Amino acid sequence: MTGVTVVDHPLVRHKLTLMRDRETSTHLFRQLLREISSLLCYEVTRDLPLEAIEIETPIQPMKAERIAGKKLVFAPILRSGMGMLDGMLELAPAARVAHVGLYRDPETLDAVEYYFKAPGDLSDRTVIVIDPMLATGHTAVAAVTRLKAAGAKDIRLVCLLAAPEGVEAMQAAHPDTPIWTAAVDERLNEHGYIIPGLGDAGDRMYGTR
Template identity: 70%
Template sequence: MTTKNVNLVSHPLVQHKLSLMREKDRSIKGFRELLNEIGMLLCYEVTRDLPLEMVDIETPLQPMKAPQIAGKKLTFAPILRAGVGFLDGMLALVPSARVAHIGLYRDPETLQAVEYYFKAPHDLSDRTVVMMDPMLATGNSACAAASLLKARGARDIRFVCLLAAPEGIAHFQKEHSDVPIWTAAVDERLNDHGYILPGLGDAGDRMFGTK
């Protein structure tokens, strides 16, 4: 498995919050709040190398040149439904970002991703797109989402997830080697039903209380 484009976020706060989320008795409220907090922390990491430009501003004392993010604003692209758990935390840091929604569900028999909704800004080619989903398991949904974004013109895509399985990373990198991954952990493997082990269960079910 190639790990060249896999960025493991080892910050102690991220790792601590992830451990709390893994606990099977964590409440829906607690799980949702932790996912939101980790989304904010991961946003710091995925945006660390955004380009800056110097602009003229005035402080209360004098004019100066100050750094601001260059180019058009970011686009956040959560994969529905669990990906929206990251969204509020990221928007708290970048409130001017645009949002693309990617509706996919996993067929329980084939484990393949099925599209049911896609809505994105028209100028993705000019923007950095941060695609997000808590779990990179089989990689089918992430691959399908990246393909949809590219079909709409996206050229600079970054993928953020909470947990990844080696199988999912390998699949995603085979299909989209140009898209770097940020994750809080790479777990052991997938089980026969395509769930990450040891994992934390189904993130969407735990977030919305539908299990």
Template identity: 65%
Template sequence: MTQHLTVVDHPLVQHKLTLMRKKETSTAGFRQLLREISHLIAYEVTRDLPLTDVSIDTPLTEMDAPVLKGKKLALISILRAGNGLLDGVLDLIPSARVGFVGLYRDEETLKPVQYYFKVPKELEDRRVIAVDPMLATGNSSAAAIDLLKEAGATDIRFLCLLAAPEGVARMKEAHPDVPIVTAALDKRLNEKGYIVPGLGDAGDRMFGTK
């Protein structure tokens, strides 16, 4: 994966995203759709995982067959909304190691404030996939990647549901070596730093909070 931004335009991804954008979609429906769409976009972010061959026995014969190479993946959820994507990706890669970065956005400054950080060991030997549904200003995402690099990560991907041009530009400036995979690149941010047209606050819609 060499390009900085990949938009997954698969018809099922776009259909499910439209349902998630609709304001009348229920909390349960939103949560289920997020899990389903995360399966689909996870295929793209894991497309170039390295493989190696091992010898196995099928019911008919022995063969050399491909398996994932190296240490287990590390999935890092940027709390709290990242957990919705995390659950879906874990369905596909249940053996992955899991970490959490707790950041919240100061509503006055729009700057990220850290409150939690717990990640797997040996990040330098793992493919690291950071997940957060919304790439808005990019400040929290860039800060999370800073923390992961400080912890040793060198091979990082960023997986999100929606991205704003401002957030993509901020991430490219701060971390040009971290490819972004998303379901849609929306038009802009509003004055409060929300993605437009967007889908509202992903965490609130997922957990039924305000």
């Protein structure tokens, strides 16, 4: 799929299989989500710009590279996106964090906003939206729309699993927002859940299933 990067590293595939297993405990599910999020973060930041600076090693001066520009912004979609945040912050601890509070209406499946808080200079930063599941795509579309309204220009979406319907919805609404995911599954069922999927990520993460 154009605009979609499937991260198929063996470690990602292995951890995703464990997360899909219905017998995986809440504790292990959280741990795996944190670990796989770090691996996804590694991939989504692969093309960040670098700049050369002068430093001194214990041996001699040299020119070395560091990430250029302002720090990243991670934008987890509440609540389940928070489960991916710590794994990403382990790789980029200086990143800012925006919180996007959205829930899916059980009747219409539309996204309803209840909270939003973000740094004021989003236009100068790369914003990475994080949410475990890209199912109908309504929530992700609403989050990106809200972030753009707040000034964000360079936005990327990272999810654990995606459905073709969600990818299509995102690309129709925001063709300029690339997607990184561990897998694109078969389809959605009549309740809007990804098939075969892994169930409700938020419920499994917080033990509310």
